Amino acid sequence: MEKIKRLIQDDKQKIKVALTLFLFGLVILLITNIRGIEWHIPLELLTKSTFLIAYGIAGFSVLRTAWNKLTQKDWMNEFFLMSLASLGALAIGEWPEAAAIMIFYEIGEYAQSIAIFRSRKSISDLLDLSVDICVVERNGEHVEVDPSEVEIGEIILIPAGSRIPLDAEIIEGRGEIDTSALTGESLPVAVDVGDKIMSGSLNLNTVLRAKVDATVDDSTLYRIIELSDEASLRKGKTERLISRFARYYTPIVIVLAFLFAVLPPLITGDPFSMWFERTLNLLVISCPCALVLSVPLSYFSGLGLASTRGIVIKGGDVIERFAQVETIVFDKTGTLTTGKLELSRIESYTDHFSEDELFALALALERGSTHLVADSLRRFAEQLEARGETVATVEVQDLEELPGRGVRGRRDDIVFYIGNTRLMSDIGLVVPETDESLSVVFFAMCSGVEEKRDSERTEEGVLGYLTDVDLLASFLFEDEVREEIPAILRKLKKLGVKKLAMYSGDRKSVVKRQAQVLGIDRYEGELLPQCKLQRLEDDIAEKRHNMNVAFVGDGINDAPALSIADVGIAMGAIGSDAAVEAADIVLTRDELSAIPEALQISRKTKRIAVENIILALGLKVAVVVLSFFGIGGMWAAIFADVGVTLICIANSFRITRGSKLDWRHAGA
Amino acid sequence: MKTIRLRFTGTACAACCAKIEDEIRKLNGVGDVSISVMTGLVKIKLDSEKKESILKESKAIFDRIEPSAQFQI
Numbered sequence: 001m002e003k004i005k006r007l008i009q010d011d012k013q014k015i016k017v018a019l020t021l022f023l024f025g026l027v028i029l030l031i032t033n034i035r036g037i038e039w040h041i042p043l044e045l046l047t048k049s050t051f052l053i054a055y056g057i058a059g060f061s062v063l064r065t066a067w068n069k070l071t072q073k074d075w076m077n078e079f080f081l082m083s084l085a086s087l088g089a090l091a092i093g094e095w096p097e098a099a100a101i102m103i104f105y106e107i108g109e110y111a112q113s114i115a116i117f118r119s120r121k122s123i124s125d126l127l128d129l130s131v132d133i134c135v136v137e138r139n140g141e142h143v144e145v146d147p148s149e150v151e152i153g154e155i156i157l158i159p160a161g162s163r164i165p166l167d168a169e170i171i172e173g174r175g176e177i178d179t180s181a182l183t184g185e186s187l188p189v190a191v192d193v194g195d196k197i198m199s200g201s202l203n204l205n206t207v208l209r210a211k212v213d214a215t216v217d218d219s220t221l222y223r224i225i226e227l228s229d230e231a232s233l234r235k236g237k238t239e240r241l242i243s244r245f246a247r248y249y250t251p252i253v254i255v256l257a258f259l260f261a262v263l264p265p266l267i268t269g270d271p272f273s274m275w276f277e278r279t280l281n282l283l284v285i286s287c288p289c290a291l292v293l294s295v296p297l298s299y300f301s302g303l304g305l306a307s308t309r310g311i312v313i314k315g316g317d318v319i320e321r322f323a324q325v326e327t328i329v330f331d332k333t334g335t336l337t338t339g340k341l342e343l344s345r346i347e348s349y350t351d352h353f354s355e356d357e358l359f360a361l362a363l364a365l366e367r368g369s370t371h372l373v374a375d376s377l378r379r380f381a382e383q384l385e386a387r388g389e390t391v392a393t394v395e396v397q398d399l400e401e402l403p404g405r406g407v408r409g410r411r412d413d414i415v416f417y418i419g420n421t422r423l424m425s426d427i428g429l430v431v432p433e434t435d436e437s438l439s440v441v442f443f444a445m446c447s448g449v450e451e452k453r454d455s456e457r458t459e460e461g462v463l464g465y466l467t468d469v470d471l472l473a474s475f476l477f478e479d480e481v482r483e484e485i486p487a488i489l490r491k492l493k494k495l496g497v498k499k500l501a502m503y504s505g506d507r508k509s510v511v512k513r514q515a516q517v518l519g520i521d522r523y524e525g526e527l528l529p530q531c532k533l534q535r536l537e538d539d540i541a542e543k544r545h546n547m548n549v550a551f552v553g554d555g556i557n558d559a560p561a562l563s564i565a566d567v568g569i570a571m572g573a574i575g576s577d578a579a580v581e582a583a584d585i586v587l588t589r590d591e592l593s594a595i596p597e598a599l600q601i602s603r604k605t606k607r608i609a610v611e612n613i614i615l616a617l618g619l620k621v622a623v624v625v626l627s628f629f630g631i632g633g634m635w636a637a638i639f640a641d642v643g644v645t646l647i648c649i650a651n652s653f654r655i656t657r658g659s660k661l662d663w664r665h666a667g668a
Numbered sequence: 669m670k671t672i673r674l675r676f677t678g679t680a681c682a683a684c685c686a687k688i689e690d691e692i693r694k695l696n697g698v699g700d701v702s703i704s705v706m707t708g709l710v711k712i713k714l715d716s717e718k719k720e721s722i723l724k725e726s727k728a729i730f731d732r733i734e735p736s737a738q739f740q741i
Contacts, residue, residue: 068735113679116706120707233711234702243689246682250683288683289681289683289684293705296705296706300706
């Protein structure tokens with residue numbers, strides 16, 4: 001008895017045993033049919049009891065639940081209807097069908113629970129990335145503690161080959177980390193002192209010493225887990241619609257079944273028994289679960305896939321809205337440019353030095369500087385050398401950085417200055433007008449007077465009264481557009497995004513040039529933050545019905561824009577509370593290529609969800625229609641029902657098999 | 669009104685989850701409720717004074733509609 005009880009409670013075992021018995025019964029039936037063996041009492045008893053036992057094993061819990069609910073006066077549920085259908089089949093002597101109804105119903109239910117557990121794996125996989133023990137330096141000793149006991153600012157040691165327990169900044173060690181579980185980036189990332197490392201990444205080859213940036217609860221890994229979990233609660237329109245539909249589905253089927261049983265025989269005079277069987281067919285398809293599950297299952301698969309690619313989408317509603325995106329607005333700062341300057345050209349105003357000499361001098365003067373200009377000059381020199389050209393080395397003395405202005409240095413008796421307009425006016429120069437679309441620094445020299453240094457300089461940085469000051473040249477720089485951006489933007493257009501816009505606080509001319517390089521349709525520069533917001537609102541007002549506007553920001557100071565857009569996308573901002581709160585999509589990898597990817601995932605997810613609905617509803621309607629005409633019979637209904645469940649599940653899993661999407665931005 | 673997060677373990681059928689949502693939403697003192705059939709997360713926005721009774725009733729609703737899911741208060 002105990003054994004049977006356990007068997008009935010174990011879904012997998014129950015299905016196995018019942019299915020075996022069922023097939024055994026079918027084989028006997030088949031043999032007797034083919035061989036034309038006389039259908040005698042013992043054989044009949046054997047097959048019937050085989051089917052009956054299979055029915056009992058598979059159907060016991062359904063029957064019991066149906067009965068329990070019935071005692072609570074609840075009969076509008078699929079348990080009752082499945083019981084009714086199978087008991088009806090028994091009543092008209094269709095033993096194999098009765099067993100099949102219960103067995104395949106249970107198979108369908110089992111497949112659904114497997115599907116749910118499998119999908120939950122995307123979150124449990126993330127949980128597996130967390131670490132139980134981490135090594136922290138305290139009072140000069142290394143202690144092993146739980147990561148939750150580590151405070152911000154403490155120093156941790158991360159051995160090679162272990163997961164990074166907390167978000168931290170490297171203070172010692174240089175190596176490679178594998179961030180693939182969080183960002184989908186398959187190549188190892190090189191890290192060095194000063195770099196930030198994310199919890200959940202794998203430290204590959206060297207010991208790293210790092211200063212902790214965030215507690216466990218605020219760490220990247222936990223934020224992603226929390227967001228993914230929470231995302232399952234935010235339901236899209238489709239999901240709501242289907243849930244609402246499910247409420248009416250069962251009553252509709254009951255009414256139809258009743259009409260089937262009663263009306264046609266009364267009208268046509270057909271025997272009641274003929275229509276009774278057709279009625280049972282309807283009851284077999286009375287469970288709307290596969291239909292209702294297919295939508296959240298698809299969405300959840302989509303969310304899970306995105307999270308493994310460094311894209312955290314905050315819910316099914318976001319997937320739906322982003323799939324219908326028409327306009328994408330970029331906040332330029334940091335999202336489209338590298339933040340590096342590129343030397344465009346040198347405008348010379350002097351005959352004393354050639355352009356090469358000017359460059360060599362400037363390079364020498366900027367030698368000790370970490371400013372963007374210095375970086376750019378060094379990179380330019382490297383490019384020249386790579387091309388086989390030589391860059392002369394010039395000796396300069398007394399190098400000095402002038403904060404907010406530029407640099408100064410001396411060569412023999414001449415003092416050179418490189419810096420902005422402010423520095424030039426400090427030394428008494430009026431600068432000429434230059435190409436507005438470029439960033440510019442000026443190069444000047446002062447040869448006449450031995451400069452009296454500290455005594456003549458005030459705290460405001462006025463450099464003294466100089467004579468014989470000459471402007472030598474201006475260096476013009478372009479704000480470097482990220483190399484991969486134009487291709488990514490072309491890809492977005494190819495995916496059907498109608499309008500790309502860029503609203504920036506930068507100079508109009510700079511924005512204009514960049515927009516042209518990037519192929520951006522609408523742009524505006526020199527905008528104050530509130531004006532940017534106004535432009536975004538205009539775009540939202542202009543959008544077509546059912547279409548949406550997305551805003552891409554870096555999460556710093558753009559929370560209002562992230563929240564008013566239909567889809568707010570925060571890049572690389574998982575650490576910022578305000579950005580995570582306001583955004584709908586948070587990118588853990590700081591790459592714009594995640595955006596077309598997110599769009600493809602959203603579209604595919606939505607498409608598959610819709611396919612599932614059409615498929616499930618279509619098959620159910622087909623069963624109703626065919627039953628009405630008496631075609632197909634109960635077997636068709638049974639297989640249609642379990643088939644729908646299996647196909648919908650398989651279809652949803654197609655989302656996570658992302659092979660059809662080309663992840664790289666190669667498409668452009 | 670405050671929002672609380674709970675979980676159910678085991679699996680529930682999707683249509684049942686929708687039914688359970690509907691019934692919990694109708695409870696006195698409940699602002700909104702969302703249940704995820706996928707993660708088993710249950711988020712209820714409720715009147716904090718009625719928290720105890722709402723949770724008890726919610727559990728009863730779970731037990732009645734979907735006995736195979738264990739709702740943990």
